[in-house]
Amino acid sequence: MAAHDVKLTPGGHNETATLDGKNKVLGFWLFLGAETVLFACLFGSYLALRHQTMGGPTGQELFDMKLVALATALLLTSSLTSVLAMVAMNRLQKKQTVFWLVVTVLLGLGFLVLEIYEFIHYVHLGHTFMSSAFGSSFYALVGTHGAHVTFGIVWISTLIFQTVRRGITLEMAPKLFVASLYWHFIDVVWVFIFTLVYLLGKVG
Amino acid sequence: MGTLIVLVVLALFLIAIFNGGYNRTFLERVKNSTVWDWLTTVDHKKIGILYFLSGFVFFIIGGIEALLIRLQLIVPHNDLFVGDTFNELITMHGTTMIFLAAMPMIFGLMNVVIPLQIGARDVAFPFLNALGFWLFTAGGLLLNLSWIFGGAPDAGWTSYTQLALNEYSPGPGIDYYVLGLQISGIGTLIGALNFMVTIVNMRTPGMTFLRMPMFTWTTFVTSGLILFAFPALTVGLLLLMFDRLFGANFFDHAMGGSAVLWQHLFWIFGHPEVYIVILPAFGIMSEVISTFSKKRLFGYESMVIATTVIGFLGFMVWVHHMFTVGLGPVANSVFAVATMSIAVPTGVKVFNWLFTMWGGELRFTTAMLFAVGFIPTFVMGGMTGVMLALPPADFQFQDSYFVVAHFHYVLIGGTVMALFAGSYYWWPKMFGKLLDEKLGKIHFWFFFIGFHLTFFPQHFLGLFGMPRRVFTYQSGVNLETLNLISTIGVFGMVIGTLAFMFNVVKTFKKGVQASSDPWNGRTLEWACASPPAPYNFAQLPKVRGYDAFWLEKEAGNKEMQPAEPLAPIHMPSNSHIPILMAIGFFVAGFGFIARGDFSMAILGLVMVFITMFMRSFDRDPGYYIPVEEIERTEKGVKS
Numbered sequence: 109m110a111a112h113d114v115k116l117t118p119g120g121h122n123e124t125a126t127l128d129g130k131n132k133v134l135g136f137w138l139f140l141g142a143e144t145v146l147f148a149c150l151f152g153s154y155l156a157l158r159h160q161t162m163g164g165p166t167g168q169e170l171f172d173m174k175l176v177a178l179a180t181a182l183l184l185t186s187s188l189t190s191v192l193a194m195v196a197m198n199r200l201q202k203k204q205t206v207f208w209l210v211v212t213v214l215l216g217l218g219f220l221v222l223e224i225y226e227f228i229h230y231v232h233l234g235h236t237f238m239s240s241a242f243g244s245s246f247y248a249l250v251g252t253h254g255a256h257v258t259f260g261i262v263w264i265s266t267l268i269f270q271t272v273r274r275g276i277t278l279e280m281a282p283k284l285f286v287a288s289l290y291w292h293f294i295d296v297v298w299v300f301i302f303t304l305v306y307l308l309g310k311v312g
Numbered sequence: 313m314g315t316l317i318v319l320v321v322l323a324l325f326l327i328a329i330f331n332g333g334y335n336r337t338f339l340e341r342v343k344n345s346t347v348w349d350w351l352t353t354v355d356h357k358k359i360g361i362l363y364f365l366s367g368f369v370f371f372i373i374g375g376i377e378a379l380l381i382r383l384q385l386i387v388p389h390n391d392l393f394v395g396d397t398f399n400e401l402i403t404m405h406g407t408t409m410i411f412l413a414a415m416p417m418i419f420g421l422m423n424v425v426i427p428l429q430i431g432a433r434d435v436a437f438p439f440l441n442a443l444g445f446w447l448f449t450a451g452g453l454l455l456n457l458s459w460i461f462g463g464a465p466d467a468g469w470t471s472y473t474q475l476a477l478n479e480y481s482p483g484p485g486i487d488y489y490v491l492g493l494q495i496s497g498i499g500t501l502i503g504a505l506n507f508m509v510t511i512v513n514m515r516t517p518g519m520t521f522l523r524m525p526m527f528t529w530t531t532f533v534t535s536g537l538i539l540f541a542f543p544a545l546t547v548g549l550l551l552l553m554f555d556r557l558f559g560a561n562f563f564d565h566a567m568g569g570s571a572v573l574w575q576h577l578f579w580i581f582g583h584p585e586v587y588i589v590i591l592p593a594f595g596i597m598s599e600v601i602s603t604f605s606k607k608r609l610f611g612y613e614s615m616v617i618a619t620t621v622i623g624f625l626g627f628m629v630w631v632h633h634m635f636t637v638g639l640g641p642v643a644n645s646v647f648a649v650a651t652m653s654i655a656v657p658t659g660v661k662v663f664n665w666l667f668t669m670w671g672g673e674l675r676f677t678t679a680m681l682f683a684v685g686f687i688p689t690f691v692m693g694g695m696t697g698v699m700l701a702l703p704p705a706d707f708q709f710q711d712s713y714f715v716v717a718h719f720h721y722v723l724i725g726g727t728v729m730a731l732f733a734g735s736y737y738w739w740p741k742m743f744g745k746l747l748d749e750k751l752g753k754i755h756f757w758f759f760f761i762g763f764h765l766t767f768f769p770q771h772f773l774g775l776f777g778m779p780r781r782v783f784t785y786q787s788g789v790n791l792e793t794l795n796l797i798s799t800i801g802v803f804g805m806v807i808g809t810l811a812f813m814f815n816v817v818k819t820f821k822k823g824v825q826a827s828s829d830p831w832n833g834r835t836l837e838w839a840c841a842s843p844p845a846p847y848n849f850a851q852l853p854k855v856r857g858y859d860a861f862w863l864e865k866e867a868g869n870k871e872m873q874p875a876e877p878l879a880p881i882h883m884p885s886n887s888h889i890p891i892l893m894a895i896g897f898f899v900a901g902f903g904f905i906a907r908g909d910f911s912m913a914i915l916g917l918v919m920v921f922i923t924m925f926m927r928s929f930d931r932d933p934g935y936y937i938p939v940e941e942i943e944r945t946e947k948g949v950k951s
Contacts, residue, residue, distance in 0.1 A: 127513065131436040135509045138539055142501060146543035149577055153551065153562065160568025237560060241568035244560035248551065266928055279931075 116278060118200045123285035126278055136286040140293050147297050150249045151304060158309070160241035167242075167309025170235055172226065176306050179222040180298065183257075186215035187295040190288040197284055202275050205284070209268050212291065216261045223254050246305070253301060256294050263287055317912075352886040354438035355846055356423045359445050361742055364420025364735075366449060367413050373456065374408035375809065377401050379802055382766070386799040388787035398783035399466035400485070404459075406469030407489065411496060412452040414589045414727050419448075419503055421734045422531050422592065424742050426507060428837035428844060429525045431516025431853045431860075431872075436509035437502075438884045439927070444502035446894030451496025454901050458488035462905075465489035468781065470582070471552070473563035473574040478556055484905050490553045491901035497542050497549070498897075504538035507531055516836075517875040518855030522616065525835045525859075526602075526609060529616055530595030533623040534588050540627065541584035548577035557904060572637055579630035587626035590722065591619060593730030594661055597683050600733050601665050603831050604680040605672025608859060611664040618657035618664075625654045635706045644703040651701035658694055662687060677831070678752030682733035685760045686725060693721030696771065711781070714774025720767045732759070732812070739819070740826030744843045747823070751815040755808045762804015769794035769801075834862035839872045847881045850942050878943075880936040889927050896920035 114125045124130045158167065189211045196204035227247070237247045264287050271280055342348050353359060381401050384393045393401060427435055435441050458464045465485040467476040476486045511532045515524070524532075552574065554560035561567035563574050602609040609615060631639065631647035665687060674680070696718040700706050709715055732755070739747045773794050778785055785791045829838040839861045840849055853872030857863045864872055900916025 131509050131513050134513060135437065135505055138505050138508055142505075142539050142543045145540050146547055149544050149547035149580070153547070153573055153577070156570060156573055157562070157568065160570075162568045237554075237558070241561045241564075241570070244551075244554065244562050244569070248554065248560070248562075266925065270929070 114278060116200060116276070116281075119198060122198060122200075122276075122278060122281035124282070126282075129278065129282035129285075132282040132286055133289075136289055140289065143293065147249075147252070147300075150245075150252055151300065154245040154249045154305065157241040157245040162240035162242075164239050164243065165233055165235050167246075167305070168311075170230055170233060171306050171309050172229070173306065173310065175222060175226055175229075176302065179219050179226070180302055182215050182219045182222070183295055183298050186212045186219070187292055189215065190291045194285065194288050197276055197281060200276050202271065205276060206268055206271055209264055209271070209284075213261055213264050213268070216257055216264075216291075220254065220257055220261065223250070223257075227251075250301060250305065253294065253297055256297070260287070260291055260294055264291070349886065351891055352442075352888045354442050354884050354886055356427055356435045356438065356441060357742070357844060359441050360420045360423030360425075362420075362445055363416045363423055363448070364742070366452070367416030367418075367420055370408050370412035370452060370456075371414075371417065372809075374405050374413050375806070377405035377408065379806065381405060382799040382802045384783060385785075385795050387796070388785050388792060390784060394783050396463075396466055399468075399781075400459075400464035402781055403465045403468055403471075403485075403489075404456075407455065407465070407493070409723075410469065410585065410589070411493060412448075412455070414723070414731070415500060416448055416452075417731050418534075418589065418592045418727075419445075419500075421596070421731070421738060422507060422527075423503075425738060425837055426528055426531055427510060427514070428741070428840060428848060429528050429835050430511060430514065430519050431836050431849060431855060432510060432514040433848050433852070433881065434514075434884070435506050436514055437506045439887055439890065440502050441506050442887065443890040443893060444499040444506065446890045447499030447502070447897060448496045450894040450898040450901070451492045451494070451499065454495060454898055455488055455492030458485055458492075462488075470578055471574075472578075473552070473555070473569075473571045474565070476552060476556075476574075477563060484907070486552070487556060487905040487907075490549045490556070491904055494546065494549045494553075495894075495897045495901055497545055499894075500538055501542045501546075504535035504542075507535040508539065511535075516849075516852045516855055519836075519860070522613065523855060523858045523860065525595075526598035526612070526615055526619075527592070527595035530591040530598075530619055533619050534591045537584045537588050537591070537623055537626060541581045541588065544577055545581035548574060548581065551577070553904070557907060572634075575634050575637065576630070579633045580627075583630040583633065584626045586719075586722070587622060589727045591622065593686075593727045594619070596730045596734040596737070597665060597686055598668075599835065600679045600683040600737050601668050602859075603737070603833055604675045604677060604683070605669045606675075606832070607668055607672040608834075608862075609664065610667035610670075611660070612858060614660055615664055618660045621657040622654060625650060625657075629654065632701055632706075635703045636710050641703075648701050648703050652698055655694060655698050662691060662694075677736065678747070678749055678756055679733045679736040681753065681756045681760075682729045682736070685756065686729045686733070689721060689725030689729065689760075689763070693718060693725050696721065709774065711779055712774035713770045713778045713780055716780050717767050717770035717774060720770075724763055724767070729760075732756075735812075737831070738837075740830050740842045741837055742843065743819070743823075744826055745819050745823035746826045746830060747819050748815050751811050751818070755811040755815065757808075758804045758811065759808030762801045762806070762808060765801025765804055766798050767801070769798045773798070829861075834859040836860050836872070839864075845942075845945050847883065847937060847942070850881075850946050851878055852876050878939055880938050881942065882934055882936055884934045885932045887930075887932075889923050889930070893920055893923040893927075896923055 116122055116125070122129075124133055189208050193205050193208035193212060196208060235246075236243050238244070267280075267284055267287055271284065274280060350358060350362070353362075380393060381398070384390050384398060423435075423441070427433070462484040465471065465481075465488055467481050467486055467489075471486060471489055474480055476489075511524070511528060551560070551562040555562050555564065555569075561569045563569045563571055565571065598609050598615060629647055629651040631643055632651045635644050635648075669684075676684070696714070700709055700715065700718060736747050736752055739745070773791060776790055776794075778791050785795070826842045828841050830842070831838070836853060836855070839853060851874035853860070854875035855872075861872065896916050896919030898916070899919060900913050903910060903913025903916050906912060
């Protein structure tokens with residue numbers, strides 16, 4: 109199917125309307141499969157090493173659940189706003205799409221600020237990357253997630269810029285769609301971090 | 313390090329000035345040159361050739377390292393390469409052969425063949441394909457530069473901690489290992505992703521999953537293995553880098569870390585890795601044996617099932633590398649049984665190959681010789697594999713030359729022989745010329761006999777108690793003769809490989825021009841020109857069954873029936889961004905190795921991100937090849 113035979117349809121799945129789009133979406137799902145293994149290995153390392161505090165503070169003493177709950181709320185909401193952006197995109201409403209993407213980025217930024225604050229706070233309490241195996245594995249896992257959030261923010265920002273300039277096209281639709289997939293994936297990973305790092309850490 | 317950059321920049325300026333200054337005509341000339349075309353190509357056939365040739369260069373480098381290892385072991389108490397140098401040699405030999413020789417050469421054949429076999433015009437992501445190749449090259453180069461700058465890695469290809477931590481490996485060697493493999497690993501992952509999407513989304517009409525050739529099937533399963541195995545290596549390397557460069561404590565016992573954690577992460581990747589290099593070899597063998605037996609592959613469906621089962625079991629058995637760690641009898645038993653069960657689907661494959669040959673019209677071309685030699689050799693490797701899968705026996709065999717013999721029987725007897733078979737088989741499709749058969753047969757016999765001479769005695773050396781990775785042995789303990797034979801055998805493989813290289817050079821100079829179908833082939837790649845036009849198929853072929861091209865020939869047709877009318881073909885444009893991005897990664901890797909000052913690393917990462925932005929904002933829609941040009945090319949092919 110050649111690209112010029114395909115038209116944008118309001119309400120349709122524009123992201124998979126072309127072969128390029130189909131390839132991009134399938135390729136991205138597979139990439140997320142690889143990312144799952146990556147995070148699974150980091151989770152495994154953390155779970156294996158989380159009691160090795162070497163006399164430093166334990167997770168039970170460290171974790172500030174109020175802060176984490178707020179960060180979680182921000183990130184989960186941003187997943188919702190990215191869905192709204194996709195809905196608007198498939199209705200070919202450029203302004204709404206851009207609006208919801210901007211909201212998504214802002215919520216992501218809020219999460220990131222809280223995480224950075226949280227890290228600084230923990231370091232002051234004597235929990236650093238170098239202090240113990242627990243510290244190393246904690247910052248590696250949560251930090252890798254944070255790096256993914258940062259990358260997502262930069263990525264979606266460039267896509268916002270492109271959407272404003274080019275509008276919603278058959279080329280932009282798959283790009284926006286996979287970015288939102290990525291964003292949901294980050295959210296799912298955070299749910300696991302919330303459970304396996306923070307909740308489990310509080311239980312002891 | 314600074315001096316190096318200054319020198320490189322200076323050299324570039326000199327080149328520019330000697331070419332008449334860097335004005336517009338100079339740039340124009342660069343962009344029209346063949347070198348620029350190859351550096352920026354996104355054509356899967358050219359990328360395949362690049363992969364294959366650079367993999368072969370690394371194969372030679374790894375082979376020289378092996379030769380030096382065997383020379384050290386030729387007599388007891390030898391002092392040619394002792395201590396650190398020997399450790400560096402074994403580490404780099406293993407690492408180079410697995411990551412920089414076997415996988416890229418396989419990727420080369422896959423890149424050339426897979427789109428042709430499924431009747432596609434291109435791969436799903438031509439740009440990413442190029443990026444994958446350049447990242448592999450950047451990583452491989454970085455790894456090998458360690459010989460010149462600061463010493464090669466010396467902790468074995470498995471890089472076990474604590475051995476690989478700063479305390480026992482203080483030089484930058486392991487840093488080269490960590491960053492070189494990380495960069496080339498990203499490239500491999502990208503390549504695998506590309507193959508999977510290509511096979512799922514871009515098959516020609518009628519090419520159902522159960523009509524795909526075996527090589528396509530094994531590529532598909534292999535790509536899946538890469539996709540789920542490499543991230544474990546990525547994490548392992550990342551954590552090791554943190555430990556070595558930034559003072560983390562993942563593996564340091566004194567700070568609560570765990571050395572067994574590294575072993576798990578490494579083998580969760582490392583065991584599937586051996587199937588990553590052997591499954592495509594099975595695919596190549598299936599194609600070669602079926603073509604030169606002039607028979608349909610026996611038990612095609614069971615081959616497909618066996619391939620997927622092996623792919624699945626590959627992930628379930630990594631602990632058999634850790635039987636002696638002390639995980640306990642329950643873990644050991646479970647993983648022992650899982651390991652032994654892999655012999656079942658593999659046995660199915662071996663019998664299917666034998667039954668394919670049974671009653672066939674056999675033609676012993678060089679490719680077929682390698683395929684036939686492969687069967688008993690690989691079976692022997694498989695047998696010792698089952699022996700090693702028995703934990704009580706493994707406690708005896710562990711870290712002895714028996715293990716060395718085992719994995720060389722499967723990796724050389726399997727992968728390397730398959731790569732040679734594939735080279736002779738697909739050479740006409742890659743380069744349009746046939747390799748010389750007489751030289752090919754010299755290649756085979758020297759290589760085959762040399763191989764068995766080298767590695768068969770090593771089983772007994774292992775049973776007699778010779779440990780692996782140790783640079784010498786005592787005299788008078790019955791190890792001299794077998795070691796001498798083993799080293800002599802290496803020269804057989806050297807002569808064989810030299811015959812192959814001579815063959816390649818001779819073929820380039822005055823080889824026989826190949827027809828589109830020199831072997832009376834069965835699959836779709838033989839239905840298009842040798843070498844194929846940039847767009848592969850002028851019209852996508854319509855597939856009506858397994859062995860699609862053979863079916864048409866049986867029905868009396870000379871060509872495939874088209875599945876679509878002749879129309880302009882969309883092609884992607886060349887891009888220089890992949891190589892720029894790879895250079896960015898290379899600079900960043902070098903920067904991290906130059907410890908203490910990370911300005912160069914940051915510079916490299918900035919370059920990576922800038923090229924990512926360039927790509928994101930790039931709106932090049934490619935170009936169309938008009939119908940007249942296609943007709944002109946196709947007419948040229950037929951005459």
